[in-house]
Amino acid sequence: MNFWTEGEDIADQAAPDGPIETRWERRRFSAKLVNPANRRKLSVIVVGTGLAGGSAAATLAEAGYKVRSYCYQDSPRRAHSIAAQGGINAAKNYRNDGDSIYRLFYDTVKGGDFRARESNVYRLAEVSVNIIDQCVAQGVPFAREYGGLLDNRSFGGTQVSRTFYARGQTGQQLLLGAYQAMERQIGLGNIEMHARHEMLELVVVDGKARGVVVRDLVTGEITTDLADAVVLASGGYGNVFFLSTNAKGCNVTASWRAHRKGALFANPCYTQIHPTCIPESGSHQSKLTLMSESLRNDGRVWVPKRGDDKRAPGDIPEEDRDYYLERIYPSFGNLVPRDIASRAAKNVCDEGRGVGPGGLGVYLDFADAIERLGQPAVEAKYGNLFEMYQRITGEDPYQVPMRIYPAVHYTMGGLWVDYDLQSTIPGLFVIGEANFSDHGANRLGASALMQGLADGYFVLPNTLNNYLAAGPFDQIDESHPEVVAARGQVEDRLARLLAVDGDRTVDSFHRELGHIMWEYCGMERTEEGLTKAIGLIRGLREEFWQRVKVPGTGEQLNQNLEKAGRVADFFELGELMCIDALHRAESAGGHFRAESQTPDGEALRHDDEYSYVAAWEFGETPVLHKEQLEFEYVHPSTRSYK
Amino acid sequence: MDIQVRVWRQQGPADKGRMVTYDVKDISPDASFLEMLDVLNEKLILDGDDPVAFDHDCREGICGMCGMMINGVAHGPERATTTCQLHMRHFKDGDTIDVEPWRAAAFPVIKDLVVNRSAFDEIIQAGGYITAPTGTAPDAHATPVPKPDADAAFEAATCIGCGACVAACPNGSSMLFTAAKVSHLGLLPQGQPERDSRVVDMLQAQDDAGFGGCTNMGECTTVCPKGIPLTLIGRLNNDYRKAIGKK
Numbered sequence: 001m002n003f004w005t006e007g008e009d010i011a012d013q014a015a016p017d018g019p020i021e022t023r024w025e026r027r028r029f030s031a032k033l034v035n036p037a038n039r040r041k042l043s044v045i046v047v048g049t050g051l052a053g054g055s056a057a058a059t060l061a062e063a064g065y066k067v068r069s070y071c072y073q074d075s076p077r078r079a080h081s082i083a084a085q086g087g088i089n090a091a092k093n094y095r096n097d098g099d100s101i102y103r104l105f106y107d108t109v110k111g112g113d114f115r116a117r118e119s120n121v122y123r124l125a126e127v128s129v130n131i132i133d134q135c136v137a138q139g140v141p142f143a144r145e146y147g148g149l150l151d152n153r154s155f156g157g158t159q160v161s162r163t164f165y166a167r168g169q170t171g172q173q174l175l176l177g178a179y180q181a182m183e184r185q186i187g188l189g190n191i192e193m194h195a196r197h198e199m200l201e202l203v204v205v206d207g208k209a210r211g212v213v214v215r216d217l218v219t220g221e222i223t224t225d226l227a228d229a230v231v232l233a234s235g236g237y238g239n240v241f242f243l244s245t246n247a248k249g250c251n252v253t254a255s256w257r258a259h260r261k262g263a264l265f266a267n268p269c270y271t272q273i274h275p276t277c278i279p280e281s282g283s284h285q286s287k288l289t290l291m292s293e294s295l296r297n298d299g300r301v302w303v304p305k306r307g308d309d310k311r312a313p314g315d316i317p318e319e320d321r322d323y324y325l326e327r328i329y330p331s332f333g334n335l336v337p338r339d340i341a342s343r344a345a346k347n348v349c350d351e352g353r354g355v356g357p358g359g360l361g362v363y364l365d366f367a368d369a370i371e372r373l374g375q376p377a378v379e380a381k382y383g384n385l386f387e388m389y390q391r392i393t394g395e396d397p398y399q400v401p402m403r404i405y406p407a408v409h410y411t412m413g414g415l416w417v418d419y420d421l422q423s424t425i426p427g428l429f430v431i432g433e434a435n436f437s438d439h440g441a442n443r444l445g446a447s448a449l450m451q452g453l454a455d456g457y458f459v460l461p462n463t464l465n466n467y468l469a470a471g472p473f474d475q476i477d478e479s480h481p482e483v484v485a486a487r488g489q490v491e492d493r494l495a496r497l498l499a500v501d502g503d504r505t506v507d508s509f510h511r512e513l514g515h516i517m518w519e520y521c522g523m524e525r526t527e528e529g530l531t532k533a534i535g536l537i538r539g540l541r542e543e544f545w546q547r548v549k550v551p552g553t554g555e556q557l558n559q560n561l562e563k564a565g566r567v568a569d570f571f572e573l574g575e576l577m578c579i580d581a582l583h584r585a586e587s588a589g590g591h592f593r594a595e596s597q598t599p600d601g602e603a604l605r606h607d608d609e610y611s612y613v614a615a616w617e618f619g620e621t622p623v624l625h626k627e628q629l630e631f632e633y634v635h636p637s638t639r640s641y642k
Numbered sequence: 643m644d645i646q647v648r649v650w651r652q653q654g655p656a657d658k659g660r661m662v663t664y665d666v667k668d669i670s671p672d673a674s675f676l677e678m679l680d681v682l683n684e685k686l687i688l689d690g691d692d693p694v695a696f697d698h699d700c701r702e703g704i705c706g707m708c709g710m711m712i713n714g715v716a717h718g719p720e721r722a723t724t725t726c727q728l729h730m731r732h733f734k735d736g737d738t739i740d741v742e743p744w745r746a747a748a749f750p751v752i753k754d755l756v757v758n759r760s761a762f763d764e765i766i767q768a769g770g771y772i773t774a775p776t777g778t779a780p781d782a783h784a785t786p787v788p789k790p791d792a793d794a795a796f797e798a799a800t801c802i803g804c805g806a807c808v809a810a811c812p813n814g815s816s817m818l819f820t821a822a823k824v825s826h827l828g829l830l831p832q833g834q835p836e837r838d839s840r841v842v843d844m845l846q847a848q849d850d851a852g853f854g855g856c857t858n859m860g861e862c863t864t865v866c867p868k869g870i871p872l873t874l875i876g877r878l879n880n881d882y883r884k885a886i887g888k889k
Contacts (some may be wrong), residue, residue, distance in 0.1 A: 038773055059776040073761050074697060077803055078705040094783070130779070138781035139772045139832050141796035148786025166796055173799060180771035187767035195760065247699040284673040286680055287701045388703065391720075391727050392671075457776045507680070507686050521867055551687050556654070557753045561685065600758055 003534060004365040007623040010264070010615055014463075015119045015419040020633055024123040027419065028462050029159035029300040030300045030470035039064035042468050043227040045212055047199045048282075049076030050197045051171070051449055052432025054178035054234025055456030061190035063181075063461060068225060069182070070214060072249055072562075075195055077179040080235060080247040081452060085292035085385065086137075087153065087163035090128040090451040094554075095152055100491075101125045101159040106634050111157040111252035111337055112412075112440020114636040115267070117629065120437045127458040129494035132164055134457055142166050150629065155445035156293055157337035157641070163446045168292050168385045170282065174449055178456070179521075198562065199254045200490045202230065202261045202428065206483045208473065214491045216560060220555040221586065222490055224483050228471045229464060231428045232258060235457070235477045236411035236433040238271065240577065241512025241522070244408035245277060245290040246395050251566035254575050255415050255434050259482050262326075262408055263423040264512025264615040264625060266436035267581035269581035272443055273523050275411035276577050278392055278402075279361045288407040289392060291364070292385055293445040294332045298369035298378065299402070301325050301341070305363050307352035313363055313401050318451025324348055331642040339442045339590050340641060342406035346523050347601065349405075388455050407525060410448060412590060413440045413580075415614040420463035421455060424615075427473075429464060431455035436613070454474070487540075494554045497564045502547035508562045513537065513574055520556035526594045530582040534575055539569040574637045579622055586610045607636050643669050643735040647682065649694055650742040652751050659751070662738070669732035669834045675718065676701060678730055679741075696755040703727040703867065706802030709809070710755045711742040716806035716865040723869040724804065744809035748816070748852040761806050761851035762819060768847035769840035770823040773878060774833050785831050798825040800868045807862035807870075813854030818862035820844050822880035828881055838885035841878060 018021045018028070034042065043066040046057045053069070055459075061067045071079060091104040104125035109116055132150070136142065142164050143151040152161040164172040185191040196217040203211035203285040205223065211226035234254035238244040257267045276291045302323045324344060326333045334342075345362050348354065351557040355361045370378050375398060379386070386397050393403070414436040421429050421437070439447065476483065501625055519548060520526075521531035544567070552558040587596045587603035588610070596604045643665045645662060652659030666682050675683070676698050683693035699707040703724040712718035718728045718741055732854050733739065741755065749757040785797075801822040824841050827833035833840075863872040 062775040073699060073705070073707060074759060077763075078699055078707050080705070081699060083700045083702055083704050092782070127753065131778075132782045133779040134774070135777060135783040135834055137772065139775035139795070139827050139830050140775075141792055141799050141830065141846060142722050143796075144787055144789045144792040146789050148788050148792075149783055166799075169800060172802075173796070176799065180766060181774070181776075183763060186763075193763075195763075240653065244704075248701060275847075281672040282670045282672050284681060286674070286677050289702045291649060340725075383798065388723075388727070391723060391729070392674075394729070394731060405692070461776070503688070505684050507684060533855045549687060551690070557756065557853045559695055560693060561700040572851065 002257065002621065004583060004622045004624050006119030007617060007625045009206050010625045010627050012117065012418045012627065013424065020118060022185045024126055027521065031463060031466035031519060034465050034469050035318060036064050040066060042066065042471050043068065044069070044231060044464070044499065045225055045227045047177070047212065047231060048079065048233035048434070049182065050079035050081035050233060050235060050237060051175055051178060051452030052456040053231070054079065054175065054182050055453050056231055056233060056431060058178060058185055059180035059457055059461045060464070061185035063081045064475050067185070068194065068227065070194045070199055070212070071197060072198045072217060076182055076443055077176065078255055079175065080250055081175045081449070082172045083634045084449055085168045085245065085290065086294040087165035087446040088131065088156065088174065089155070089162050089446045090450065091125050091162060091637035092129055092132060092134045092163060094150060094159045097160045103160065104128060104162065107158050108438070108635040109440070109640055111442055112443040113603070113639055114607070114611070114631065115629065116438055116520060117545060117586050118237045118631060118633055123459065124438050124451060124454050127454045130458055131450060131453045134147060135174055135177050138174045138181060140177045145151060153294055154297055155563065156335045156341065156435055157444045160491050165294065168294070168382060172448060173286060174453065187613060191415055196360065196457065199234070199577070200257065201486045203483055203486045204425060205476055205480060206262050208426045208474060210255040210473070211483070213317070213486050213489070218557050219441065220553070222487060224478055224609055226476055226483065228468055228473055229429065231429045231431060231460065232415065232434050234434050236414065237407045237573055238411050240513070240574050241408040242510050242516045243280070243288050245288050248287060250372050251569070253566050253569045256569040256573055258415060258423065258425065258428060260618050261532060262427065263428060264617055265576065266416040266615045267580065268439045268577040268616070269584060269591050270589060272338055272404045272410040272412060273342040275406050276364060276404045277407035278389065279356055279405040281357070290390065290407070290409060291389060293338065293365060293562050294383060295385060296333045298381070299334065299364040300368060301362055301364055302354060303353040303393055313365070318411045318470070319403055322353070329641045335639045337442060337444060342588055343523060343592060345406055347477050358510065361405045363401035364404045366397060367401070370398065372607070410443055410479045412441060412443055416613070420466060422463070424466065429460060429469060431460050441591055450514035460536050493565065494561065494582060497548070497550050497561060498554060500545060500548050500550070501548065502549045504547045506548060506550065506560055506567055509548060510563070510567045510570070512540055513570060516540070517574055517577070521581050524594050525581045527582060530578045533578045537571060537575045537578065543567065544571065576622055577614060580614055580616065584610055584614065611636070643671060643730065645669060645733060645736065646738040648738060648740045649754070651694070651754055654753055669730050670804055672727070673730045674701070675712070675728040675730065676719055676726050694755065695753045698726055701726040704802060706804040709744060709804045709806055711744065711772060711809060713740050716744070722869045729803050731810045734856055744805050746814035748807045748814060749805060749808060755842060756771040761853065762805065762816070763801050764851050765816065765820055765844050765847045766823065769836065769843040771826055773836060776830070781879055787830060791829050795829040798822045798829065798870065798874055799883065801870055802868060804867060806865045808853065811854065812859060813857060815856045815873050816848050816853040817856035817878070818866065818870055820848050821874040824878045825874045837881065838888060841881045842885050845882060845883040
């Protein structure tokens with residue numbers, strides 16, 4: 001059975017060539033500008049208010065564009081970027097430890113297992129230094145040393161200290177910086193903010209993105225908003241797994257609606273499973289909580305050498321412990337990248353050496369760090385994380401080692417964009433986790449915050465000009481047939497969801513979908529499993545549309561109706577993820593195909609066949625378009641952290 | 643464990659609202675309070691009843707979206723804990739638990755336990771920022787910040803804007819929220835140029851939004867999930883006096 005067909009190759013037309021160090025500078029120079037007086041005649045819709053959307057909205061408004069922002073939460077300050085803990089990378093080389101823009105570029109391309117675009121990654125490394133300056137100017141209270149200068153720490157996949165942080169709440173502090181800049185523009189009347197609104201459809205007129213259809217989550221009212229360009233900053237799709245570290249409301253709907261309207265979706269199978277999360281405690285579990293990767297700076301990961309060793313961790317002597325990351329990867333030790341740490345944890349648990357309920361956990365032990373640094377020093381660095389752990393598990397990590405297990409955390413895939421961050425629909429730009437562009441098959445720690453803010457503060461505001469310079473575009477109003485049609489699609493879909501009136505809740509379907517995805521499209525994937533999963537998802541989706549029960553009406557605050565629409569889109573996305581994972585018969589980064597591994601169980605890439613971005617076109621049978629990747633600077637090699 | 647919850651049900655702003663009692667059976671002590679409500683809602687939906695509406699998102703204590711009065715205490719019995727981080731192990735089998743929305747003039751109820759907190763955004767709009775348009779920043783190391791100041795600014799900046807302080811205050815005052823932002827920015831060198839106008843404008847916005855006045859009761863800091871200290875209100879008052887004195 002053919003799950004997909006192959007179409008023509010695509011290329012990134014916006015990318016400049018020539019020396020990589022000057023590509024961004026040359027693109028900024030070649031991009032058309034918009035006269036400040038004309039900017040106020042141009043309107044831009046930004047969907048999502050996380051680090052990417054918040055920083056973009058504020059910066060575009062500062063530049064003089066008329067911005068309208070949407071978020072489903074009750075305030076733009078609550079977007080899920082707020083939960084990012086560990087830090088943000090920047091090639092400042094404040095440590096004098098050999099860091100540079102080129103090294104951050106190199107680490108990121110390598111960390112992404114040679115499946116990212118060199119041009120994009122170089123630009124990301126280049127603007128990283130401006131981000132830190134910008135955030136400090138806004139009053140982001142980064143951690144400092146006694147001399148008053150900024151402190152740094154290390155993250156996985158690197159051997160330098162380039163991560164800036166604000167205790168374990170870096171995402172919160174960075175987001176509040178962007179939020180405050182945004183609120184200032186709201187106060188000045190340059191941004192019109194619509195909280196508690198959800199985008200349910202994209203409006204495309206004459207091939208250009210011209211607006212969105214949104215639902216007011218309080219009154220249920222459906223409205224259309226038309227503009228000169230649309231920016232999606234709607235985040236990742238990890239919640240397709242039901243259990244993930246994403247917020248409960250995170251969803252793929254904005255991206256998926258754009259995909260159905262013609263935007264290609266790239267590399268959906270690249271999902272990041274984070275190694276350090278608190279294990280599941282029972283069937284009531286509604287989400288999983290991350291423990292920052294920064295803990296691996298001082299915590300040591302281990303399991304008992306023997307699976308039948310049921311002693312309490314403190315009673316197990318050194319010689320009976322297996323510090324398996326330090327043993328297998330002596331040069332990076334506990335700081336190997338996330339994909340490698342996660343799979344190693346799965347392997348020791350599969351061997352029957354896992355700890356805690358169900359044997360699904362490994363120890364993250366701070367006893368050595370507490371002895372070396374003293375408890376107050378450990379508290380100063382990680383206090384809030386330790387507290388969070390204790391609150392959730394009821395165990396004191398200062399006394400007993402933490403138990404951790406991998407969980408879905410981030411999605412590297414997303415809507416395909418060119419170097420200008422424009423999707424295949426002209427006028428539709430995609431930024432932050434919602435696009436696919438910078439992390440390849442695996443994202444390094446502390447790079448999500450860097451990418452979100454790079455896109456929003458520095459990249460999009462320079463590339464969007466080039467598109468808007470051709471505007472203002474033809475005036476359209478609500479009576480335009482495409483606008484009427486988009487609105488009709490939303491109304492029909494909501495009516496259909498409410499009309500089923502079956503006997504199963506939305507959550508029960510979402511949980512079941514999540515089980516299928518985790519089992520067959522999680523840390524390890526096989527041809528057989530993925531083929532099975534596609535069948536299971538199709539069956540479940542059919543059942544959903546026959547048996548789902550959505551209480552209430554569409555004309556009120558109806559949280560189950562919101563969820564039902566999101567889950568309906570997750571079914572379609574989940575199927576595409578499995579198809580993408582099935583077609584990519586190699587292992588790369590977060591995508592591990594059991595059929596493609598080295599004799600010692602490491603991921604085995606096939607560069608001759610798969611050195612491309614898989615960009616999928618929507619259809620009854622998805623169509624694969626390949627964007628070939630070229631490596632002029634960092635030559636693909638076997639990624640080794642040993 | 644089996645418990646009973648008495649939940650505030652209110653169809654919309656115009657509805658008078660009432661407490662309704664539900665039995666929730668077989669709850670794991672490891673479940674969070676919101677997971678207990680999830681279990682209740684699953685049952686209500688299958689029984690053909692209207693599930694309880696409540697705000698929540700990250701469920702890890704940082705987004706500030708969740709919040710409810712639990713047995714009359716904002717975010718419930720555990721100190722320095724958001725509702726989503728409160729676990730059922732802190733209750734006993736057979737307990738009856740009252741669950742109500744934040745109650746404050748400036749936070750009108752939308753439905754059941756969901757309230758409108760947009761007044762907080764209005765306070766920030768009035769001055770809760772440093773004017774630093776993108777691209778204007780000097781090098782991050784241009785101005786060293788003494789570590790104690792940076793640490794104190796960070797402590798104040800950890801406010802999650804959940805509104806528990808307002809809900810707990812007999813006056814419905816947002817003083818702790820405002821003081822946290824005034825202190826965060828006022829402790830940093832970057833925040834000095836706007837220090838005077840910030841405190842004056844934010845206090846005005848707070849009054850305009852319908853929050854009550856502060857009489858130093860201290861209920862706010864007791865329920866604050868991030869432990870924002872009451873001393874910051876003193877700091878705000880000091881800043882305010884200085885700013886007014888210069889006028």
